[in-house]
Amino acid sequence: MLRLLGRKLLALIPVLFLVTFATTALPDLVDGSPVAQMLGPGSTPQDLKDLEHEFGYDKSLPVRYVTWVGHALTGDLGESLKTRTPVMDGITERFPVTLELAVFALLMALIVAVPLGVWTAAKAGGRVDRVIGGLSSGLLSIPTFVSVFILVYFFANPNMMLAFKPTGWEYISVDFAKNIEFAFLPALALALAEIPQFQRLLRSDMLATLQEDFILTARSKGLSTSYVLFRHALRPSSFSLLTVSGLTLGRLIGGTVIVESYFAIPGLGQGMYQAINGKDIPVVQGTVVVIAIVYVLLNTLVDIGYSLIDPRVRAR
Amino acid sequence: MSTLETAPEPALGAAEPTGLRPSQIKRAKSGKARKRPSILLWFAIAWMSIVLLGALLSLIAPGVFPHEYGKAFGDAKQKPFAAWPEFLGTDGLGRSHLTRLAFGARVSMIVALVSVVVGVVIGGLLGLVAAYFRGVTEMIIDLFSDALLAFPPLILLLALSSVYEPSQTSITAGLAVLTIPGFTRLTKASAIAQSNREYVTVAKAMGAGPGRIIFKELLPNTFPAVMSYSVIVMAVLIVAEGSLSFLGLSIPPPMPSWGGMINAAKDDLSLYPSQVFVPCGVLFLTVFSLNVIGDRLRAKFDVRDTKL
Numbered sequence: 001m002l003r004l005l006g007r008k009l010l011a012l013i014p015v016l017f018l019v020t021f022a023t024t025a026l027p028d029l030v031d032g033s034p035v036a037q038m039l040g041p042g043s044t045p046q047d048l049k050d051l052e053h054e055f056g057y058d059k060s061l062p063v064r065y066v067t068w069v070g071h072a073l074t075g076d077l078g079e080s081l082k083t084r085t086p087v088m089d090g091i092t093e094r095f096p097v098t099l100e101l102a103v104f105a106l107l108m109a110l111i112v113a114v115p116l117g118v119w120t121a122a123k124a125g126g127r128v129d130r131v132i133g134g135l136s137s138g139l140l141s142i143p144t145f146v147s148v149f150i151l152v153y154f155f156a157n158p159n160m161m162l163a164f165k166p167t168g169w170e171y172i173s174v175d176f177a178k179n180i181e182f183a184f185l186p187a188l189a190l191a192l193a194e195i196p197q198f199q200r201l202l203r204s205d206m207l208a209t210l211q212e213d214f215i216l217t218a219r220s221k222g223l224s225t226s227y228v229l230f231r232h233a234l235r236p237s238s239f240s241l242l243t244v245s246g247l248t249l250g251r252l253i254g255g256t257v258i259v260e261s262y263f264a265i266p267g268l269g270q271g272m273y274q275a276i277n278g279k280d281i282p283v284v285q286g287t288v289v290v291i292a293i294v295y296v297l298l299n300t301l302v303d304i305g306y307s308l309i310d311p312r313v314r315a316r
Numbered sequence: 317m318s319t320l321e322t323a324p325e326p327a328l329g330a331a332e333p334t335g336l337r338p339s340q341i342k343r344a345k346s347g348k349a350r351k352r353p354s355i356l357l358w359f360a361i362a363w364m365s366i367v368l369l370g371a372l373l374s375l376i377a378p379g380v381f382p383h384e385y386g387k388a389f390g391d392a393k394q395k396p397f398a399a400w401p402e403f404l405g406t407d408g409l410g411r412s413h414l415t416r417l418a419f420g421a422r423v424s425m426i427v428a429l430v431s432v433v434v435g436v437v438i439g440g441l442l443g444l445v446a447a448y449f450r451g452v453t454e455m456i457i458d459l460f461s462d463a464l465l466a467f468p469p470l471i472l473l474l475a476l477s478s479v480y481e482p483s484q485t486s487i488t489a490g491l492a493v494l495t496i497p498g499f500t501r502l503t504k505a506s507a508i509a510q511s512n513r514e515y516v517t518v519a520k521a522m523g524a525g526p527g528r529i530i531f532k533e534l535l536p537n538t539f540p541a542v543m544s545y546s547v548i549v550m551a552v553l554i555v556a557e558g559s560l561s562f563l564g565l566s567i568p569p570p571m572p573s574w575g576g577m578i579n580a581a582k583d584d585l586s587l588y589p590s591q592v593f594v595p596c597g598v599l600f601l602t603v604f605s606l607n608v609i610g611d612r613l614r615a616k617f618d619v620r621d622t623k624l
Contacts, residue, residue, distance in 0.1 A: 018463040029479040137611070141604035143555040145562040145578065146596045149585060153593075157586045254468025258559055262582075272471075273563060276478040284478045288471055296466050 004307060008300050019292045020072070023285045024065045027057055034281045038081055055079070055282075077286035082278055087286035090271055095290070098260070098267035100172055102252035104183055105190035106245060113195045114241075117202025118229050121237075124207055136196035144255075148189045148262050156185060167264040186263045190256065194248055201244060205237040212236075239306065246302030250295040357612055360605035367602055370418035371425040378419075383412040385419045386570045393588045404594055408581060416572035417598050423561075423573045424602070427488050428553040432546045434492035439499025440542055444530045446500070447507035454504075461497030469494055470559060477565040487566050491553055502545055506538045544613030551606035558599055574599045 027034045035051040052058045055078070056067060071078070077087040116136075120129045142150075156166040164185045170178040209215065210233055218228045257269035264270070268287055275283035373380055382401050383389045388410035389402075396405040396413070404413035442461075446454040464472075473490050480486045510516065511534060519533050560566040561575030569576065574595050581591035 014459055015463050015466045019466065023475065026475060026479055029476075137607060138604060141551070141607050142600055143558055143603065145559055145575065146600060149578070149582070149592050149596060153585055153589055159586055251468055254471045257470060257474065258562060261563065272474060276474055276565065279478060281478065284475055288475045291471055292467055295468050299466075 005304060008304055012296060012300060015296055016293065019296070020069065020289055021065060023288050024068050025061060026285055027281050028061060030279075030281065033057065034279070035081060037279055055081075072289070077289070078282040080275075080283050081280045082275075082283075087282050090283065091268065091286055091290055094266060094268045094271045097169070097171070097265060098253055098256050098269060100179075101183060101187055101190065101256055101259070101265065101267060102249055104187040105194070105252055106249050108187055108191040109194040109198055109248075110245065112191070113198030114202060114234075116195075117199045117241075118206060118234060120199065121203045121206030121210065121233075122225065122229055124203070129203075132199070136199050139192060140196040142192065144189055144193055145258050145262070147192050148186075148259060151185050151189055167262075169263075169265045182263075182265075186256075186259045186265060189259050190252055194252075198241060198244070202237060202241050205240055206233055209233045209237040243302055243306050246298060246305065250298035254291045254295055356608055360608040363601050363605045364609065367421045367598075367605075368425065371421040374415075374418040374422045381412070381415040381418065383415055385411065385415045385572055387411065393584065393591055396590050396594055405590060407577065408584065408591065413577075413594055416577060417574070417595065419572045420574040420577060420595070420598075421602075423484065423567055423571065424554045424557055426484065427491060427557045428550040430488050431492040431495050431553050432550050435495030435499045435549065436542055436546055439496040440503045440535075440538070442496070443500040443503025443505075444507050444534055444538070447504045447511060448526055448530050448534065457500060457504075461500045464494065464497045470556065473556070473560060474563075474565065477560065482560070482566050482568065484567055487557060487560065491556055494556075495549055495553065498549065499542065499545070503538050503542060506541045507534045510534055510537045540613075540617040544610055544617050547606055547610035547613060551603045551610065554599070554603055554606070 033048060033052060034057055035055055036048065038051060039047055049058070056064055059067070068078075075088055077091070079085065080087055080090065116132055120132050123129050152166050154160050156162065156164045165182060166185075169182050172179040206229075215228060215233060218232045219225075223232075253268070255269075256265075256267055257273055259265070260267045260269035261273045268291065272284060272287045274280075275287065374385075378384075388406075389412065390406055390410055392406060392408050392410040394402070394405040394410075397403055398405065402412050402414055404417065407413055407416060442457050446457040472494065473487075476486070476490050511529075516529060516533055519529055524533070557566060557573070558575035558578075561573040562579045564576070564579060566575060567573050577595040578592055578599075581588075581595070584591040
């Protein structure tokens with residue numbers, strides 16, 4: 001087990017190196033100087049040089065990389081070009097919002113997809129299965145930037161039904177009920193894309209489990225269908241769903257840009273979007289690195305967790 | 317392979333353990349293999365023909381459209397199905413939805429097709445090379461594709477768009493790079509499976525070199541899997557390009573793109589919903605059609621490993 005852990009963590013090193021190095025190289029791709037936009041009218045070339053020196057852009061890439069890693073290890077991701085505040089402050093303020101949204105969306109997707117997956121597997125080939133299968137392949141083709149409109153049009157529209165507010169945010173620490181009211185539609189928009197994938201995955205795993213002898217035994221003991229499905233069949237069928245949920249959480253944290261910018265939610269995605277439009281390179285860099293590290297770490301944890309719960313994988 | 321390593325296979329022909337009628341079980345099992353072409357598939361093919369025709373016309377004969385994509389010709393925000401030939405209505409500036417959607421199709425199709433071709437050629441080649449040589453070559457190729465896959469995909473494109481002015485070329489290039497690792501993995505997996513077959517051994521025994529084995533033996537036999545995967549990838553690419561143009565980080569105006577049209581109309585949602593839902597519908601139908609066609613191809617060629 002320890003050897004596995006060591007191997008997985010070792011495999012992270014080249015990936016983390018490539019990710020951080022690529023983001024440090026980002027300013028070199030900018031047309032002109034990354035700090036040029038900070039200068040007011042009537043500034044001299046000397047001012048530009050001073051600013052570049054202050055932000056370290058006058059150094060070569062390897063030197064910058066080593067300095068950046070040194071600072072990053074102490075939690076310092078540089079300064080925003082716009083506000084001159086530490087990038088880390090912005091990220092620590094925005095990260096919990098995105099995390100909440102991602103967790104909320106994941107829970108919503110699981111709550112809907114698990115019963116549907118069990119149901120379609122139990123009725124495989126029947127009418128219910130085909131209808132839900134058709135719906136889920138339709139749902140799979142709705143991109144997030146389309147589903148936000150559908151949701152807002154039907155549920156946050158004074159002409160239709162004003163159940164939710166179309167935009168805005170309240171921090172969960174301030175007012176829980178309000179927070180849920182604001183977070184519901186964005187989380188649902190994120191969840192809609194995941195539901196069909198979860199449902200399909202669980203359905204196919206359940207179908208395999210339902211062929212097993214212990215299901216036959218359970219049924220021959222006279223246990224009810226729903227008891228067999230949920231108590232005997234669901235658990236051994238849910239390993240890959242658990243894995244995929246973990247991976248999905250990582251993907252959702254990096255995939256909230258559209259939802260956050262549409263619903264005006266002060267999370268990482270919105271911060272990144274604003275930084276891109278403002279050409280605020282250090283903020284883009286910091287956000288990308290944090291998202292990538294969270295994503296990679298979650299994937300590794302899921303890998304390890306998977307071998308913990310399923311002994312068949314550990315043998316490999 | 318020991319039994320420990322493989323997930324338990326469902327025993328075919330096992331007695332009825334689930335409380336289902338035998339007919340249901342039979343249908344569930346043969347569902348994929350012997351599915352007849354459904355109406356949905358024909359609809360998908362018809363829709364993709366329309367989209368491709370629109371893209372092609374806007375590329376080679378933009379004169380056939382009744383109005384230009386960049387010029388207003390009538391009232392703004394006309395409803396769809398109210399006039400002919402502009403049966404899709406007009407946008408917020410009174411420009412033709414029909415023409416703009418056709419030009420948007422051109423953008424989407426070029427981005428998707430070029431990226432997929434680049435991904436298939438480069439990714440496929442890397443996968444075949446990795447599968448044939450194994451060892452260090454495979455390790456290096458895997459390292460790079462793992463690193464690319466380690467990024468949440470949209471984030472990489474967003475980071476690039478913070479430094480590059482977006483254009484058709486830069487968007488296509490960025491998306492093409494992102495499609496490479498998926499194709500590398502798929503080709504590698506299916507080529508490794510093929511290279512254990514007898515015909516490869518025979519070819520080796522007859523003295524065939526790596527070039528001959530890779531291109532004449534492995535390539536044709538990995539092709540069906542790659543083909544059906546690339547249709548699904550096209551759908552993913554269209555969504556990715558749409559997401560970028562929805563955020564205003566793709567092809568700049570006045571050139572229309574589907575995502576850009578949706579973005580431009582987003583404030584009209586409650587009063588003029590058709591402004592948003594016309595381009596949304598076109599985009600949805602295209603993605604859906606590609607998914608239907610790709611699923612069908614995948615069922616036909618029985619491809620299992622299809623994770624991007």
